[in-house]
Amino acid sequence: MNVIETELPEVIIIEPRLFGDQRGFFLETYQFHRYAEYGVSRPFIQDNLSRSARGVLRGLHLQNPLTQGKLVTALRGKVLDVAVDVRVGSPNFGRHVAVELSEENRRQLWVPRGFAHGFVVLSETADFFYKCDDLYSPKDELSIRWDDPAIGIDWGLETPFLSAKDAGAPLLADVKNLPVYGQI
Numbered sequence: 001m002n003v004i005e006t007e008l009p010e011v012i013i014i015e016p017r018l019f020g021d022q023r024g025f026f027l028e029t030y031q032f033h034r035y036a037e038y039g040v041s042r043p044f045i046q047d048n049l050s051r052s053a054r055g056v057l058r059g060l061h062l063q064n065p066l067t068q069g070k071l072v073t074a075l076r077g078k079v080l081d082v083a084v085d086v087r088v089g090s091p092n093f094g095r096h097v098a099v100e101l102s103e104e105n106r107r108q109l110w111v112p113r114g115f116a117h118g119f120v121v122l123s124e125t126a127d128f129f130y131k132c133d134d135l136y137s138p139k140d141e142l143s144i145r146w147d148d149p150a151i152g153i154d155w156g157l158e159t160p161f162l163s164a165k166d167a168g169a170p171l172l173a174d175v176k177n178l179p180v181y182g183q184i
Helices: 032-036
Strands: 002-005 013-015 017-020 022-025 048-054 056-061 070-076 076-087 097-100 108-111 115-121 124-133 140-145
Touching: 056 076, 070 076, 070 097, 070 115, 076 108, 076 124, 097 108, 115 124
Parallel strands: none
Antiparallel strands: 002 013, 013 108, 017 022, 048 124, 056 115, 056 140, 070 108, 070 124, 076 097, 076 115
């Protein structure tokens, strides 16, 4: 596999090795020891799959105090995937990484604990897969406004399709109970 570092040291792009021929392809989407070499070392205990239409934006989401790390990929279609460092006291607080994930490039993004996550669908539909290193906890869920000017994400569209929760999410500066750098 090929691992690409990003501007945020804890966030990495992973390109699994693809073996293909006239029958199709095979790739290893996760192997504990190999991924652990790059800091993805907690066991995954929950998998999630979402299907969304073009222009749907999901995010920005995280949990605290029950935090989650996520290994994400687009199984079908194409998305712009974003990770934002929201750990209070982090030297990268409020900075983000945006990566295109697609069924063609087969890339994965590691979104560590303490980072908000979101994506927007760029294809007609997208099937998006998450491997999570802790359980979903509705009482710990936090949302941050997708178009917060302090974060400055270029999603590539002005009017995404949003859930009511995402449309009403607060700015990062107004979110209480964010994770603390060095305590996750």
